[in-house]
Amino acid sequence: MTNRDTALTFAKGLDVLACFETGRGDLTMADIARLTGLDRATARRLCLTLESSGYLYRHGKMLRLTPKILAVGGGYLTAQHIGRLIQPTLNQFAEELNGEIALAVRDGARAIYIARSAVASARLSLGFSVGSTLPLLPTAIGRMLLASCTPKDRDQILNTCEWTRFTAATDMDRASIRTKIEDAATQGFSYVINEFEMGAAGVAVPIAPISGAETVLATSASANSLARPDQMDHVLDVLRRAAMRLRD
Amino acid sequence: MTNRDTALTFAKGLDVLACFETGRGDLTMADIARLTGLDRATARRLCLTLESSGYLYRHGKMLRLTPKILAVGGGYLTAQHIGRLIQPTLNQFAEELNGEIALAVRDGARAIYIARSAVASARLSLGFSVGSTLPLLPTAIGRMLLASCTPKDRDQILNTCEWTRFTAATDMDRASIRTKIEDAATQGFSYVINEFEMGAAGVAVPIAPISGAETVLATSASANSLARPDQMDHVLDVLRRAAMRLRD
DNA sequence: TCAAATATGTGCGATAATCGCACGCTACTA
DNA sequence: TAGTAGCGTGCGATTATCGCACATATTTGA
Numbered sequence: 001m002t003n004r005d006t007a008l009t010f011a012k013g014l015d016v017l018a019c020f021e022t023g024r025g026d027l028t029m030a031d032i033a034r035l036t037g038l039d040r041a042t043a044r045r046l047c048l049t050l051e052s053s054g055y056l057y058r059h060g061k062m063l064r065l066t067p068k069i070l071a072v073g074g075g076y077l078t079a080q081h082i083g084r085l086i087q088p089t090l091n092q093f094a095e096e097l098n099g100e101i102a103l104a105v106r107d108g109a110r111a112i113y114i115a116r117s118a119v120a121s122a123r124l125s126l127g128f129s130v131g132s133t134l135p136l137l138p139t140a141i142g143r144m145l146l147a148s149c150t151p152k153d154r155d156q157i158l159n160t161c162e163w164t165r166f167t168a169a170t171d172m173d174r175a176s177i178r179t180k181i182e183d184a185a186t187q188g189f190s191y192v193i194n195e196f197e198m199g200a201a202g203v204a205v206p207i208a209p210i211s212g213a214e215t216v217l218a219t220s221a222s223a224n225s226l227a228r229p230d231q232m233d234h235v236l237d238v239l240r241r242a243a244m245r246l247r248d
Numbered sequence: 249m250t251n252r253d254t255a256l257t258f259a260k261g262l263d264v265l266a267c268f269e270t271g272r273g274d275l276t277m278a279d280i281a282r283l284t285g286l287d288r289a290t291a292r293r294l295c296l297t298l299e300s301s302g303y304l305y306r307h308g309k310m311l312r313l314t315p316k317i318l319a320v321g322g323g324y325l326t327a328q329h330i331g332r333l334i335q336p337t338l339n340q341f342a343e344e345l346n347g348e349i350a351l352a353v354r355d356g357a358r359a360i361y362i363a364r365s366a367v368a369s370a371r372l373s374l375g376f377s378v379g380s381t382l383p384l385l386p387t388a389i390g391r392m393l394l395a396s397c398t399p400k401d402r403d404q405i406l407n408t409c410e411w412t413r414f415t416a417a418t419d420m421d422r423a424s425i426r427t428k429i430e431d432a433a434t435q436g437f438s439y440v441i442n443e444f445e446m447g448a449a450g451v452a453v454p455i456a457p458i459s460g461a462e463t464v465l466a467t468s469a470s471a472n473s474l475a476r477p478d479q480m481d482h483v484l485d486v487l488r489r490a491a492m493r494l495r496d
Numbered sequence: 497t498c499a500a501a502t503a504t505g506t507g508c509g510a511t512a513a514t515c516g517c518a519c520g521c522t523a524c525t526a
Numbered sequence: 527t528a529g530t531a532g533c534g535t536g537c538g539a540t541t542a543t544c545g546c547a548c549a550t551a552t553t554t555g556a
Contacts, residue, residue: 004293004506004543005293005506006293007294007543008542009258010257010298011297012258013257018320020320020327021320021322022319022323024327029532039516040516041515041516045252045515052254054356064324064459065327066459066461067360068355068360069320069321069324070361070362071270071381072266072268072269072379074269074360074361074378074379075269075271077378078273079273079312107302107315107319108316110319112315112316113318114318129322129325129326129378130318130377131318131321131325132326211305255514256513256543257514257543278502278503288504289506290543293544502551502553504549504550506549507546507548509544511542512541514541515538515539516539517536517537518535521534523530523531525531526527526529
């Protein structure tokens with residue numbers, strides 16, 4: 001399969017790098033060969049290349065990322081002015097909301113956090129941070145992202161992506177999800193409760209795309225803190241004003 | 249130049265990716281060819297590969313990163329338990345300090361921020377965020393990192409790295425820098441003022457290496473807020489207790 | 497307005513890098 | 527002691543890659 005416009009070896013190497021995406025920590029070369037489907041010898045060469053370029057660190061037979069990859073991620077963050085413009089805005093509105101606000105974009109069939117508010121008080125529920133990923137189907141962020149997609153992308157994702165049950169409340173019905181996404185599109189926000197994590201609820205509103213990728217602003221909180229309509233109204237009001245501000 | 253243990257094409261591709269590290273935003277293919285020293289046609293193929301793998305986005309003739317790279321960086325952060333363990337600790341001590349605390353590691357001849365405290369009040373001076381890089385020579389973080397190196401690495405860096413003047417106060421004398429680094433090693437902290445940015449001062453203390461890379465905990469503040477000895481003592485006390493806590 | 501400079505697109509043949517198998521080795525464990 | 531899992535490596539065939547050379551579009555500037 002010869003393609004004159006892309007470098008096959010490089011693409012395979014990127015697949016190796018992608019093995020270390022969120023979640024997986026230490027991997028052996030054999031793990032990587034299995035995950036990528038590459039020949040073990042090929043995987044080995046690519047791993048050694050990553051090591052000698054400074055992206056991987058060997059600890060016995062285990063491989064793990066070095067912080068060097070963060071420098072590239074930092075390039076994205078500064079290029080998009082996340083630190084300089086977006087972060088302060090998130091902080092300000094998060095304070096007003098007395099909760100946390102995050103910015104997420106769609107990458108294929110998942111969402112990626114690209115910024116989150118710094119709240120002093122917050123005992124961060126989980127280790128979600130910049131670069132963490134979320135599934136699209138059972139989250140407010142994901143559904144708002146899907147609502148902001150082109151219909152073509154949306155259909156493609158709904159038809160091909162993985163359906164995972166996270167809690168007893170996770171909606172596993174395709175038609176129902178589709179309706180909820182359409183509702184989000186018409187209402188201008190999405191609200192999901194208990195479908196990703198029991199006891200947690202999320203609200204998301206759209207903002208203008210960043211570098212071509214759909215983007216949303218979202219908050220999450222314990223399920224009951226969003227139960228009353230007036231609380232919900234307040235959250236939506238703050239999110240929408242923050243979204244307004246972020247429109248350049 | 250045939251090397252049986254590394255994939256040349258992949259290494260070149262990684263060089264292309266590294267062009268987008270902190271600072272540079274949009275690049276043309278010709279820019280990349282120049283920066284990497286690759287043939288233009290080769291650079292083009294590698295860029296197209298990055299694009300089709302979803303790491304680059306084309307905007308006319310400009311190329312920029314997509315957030316996908318953040319997912320890999322997120323892999324590093326979660327693997328090192330940054331979000332779950334380190335971040336809350338930073339936040340807590342930053343509050344006590346009423347300032348900001350950052351964690352940085354050495355990557356070659358530069359420092360990379362891998363975490364920073366989230367304090368709502370903090371009017372973040374500049375867009376420094378996770379993944380931002382710093383030079384080693386004129387910063388407290390950098391000198392403490394050099395003090396924590398093996399002598400071999402330290403000499404190698406001091407002899408080969410770039411010497412840049414950032415302010416009128418930047419120390420450009422090799423022997424003097426070397427003395428300051430040795431002092432930092434014996435005192436167990438480094439303190440630098442005005443050498444990187446006029447009006448700014450930094451303090452750094454060492455902590456145990458993370459995945460083999462030297463690591464420091466640091467704070468920065470306006471120059472005069474660290475002038476009084478008792479203020480300095482307080483800062484050092486907080487940083488050291490935070491460092492103690494971070495030792496697993 | 498024309499020329500120079502800069503950028504991207506692409507065809508192709510020679511070369512050299514990559515591939516993947518196959519074999520040998522170590523370490524752990526049941 | 528056999529079985530499993532992982533790493534290292536040599537080598538020949540294949541084929542992906544390289545880089546030149548030419549063509550075209552766009553911007554700059556005199």
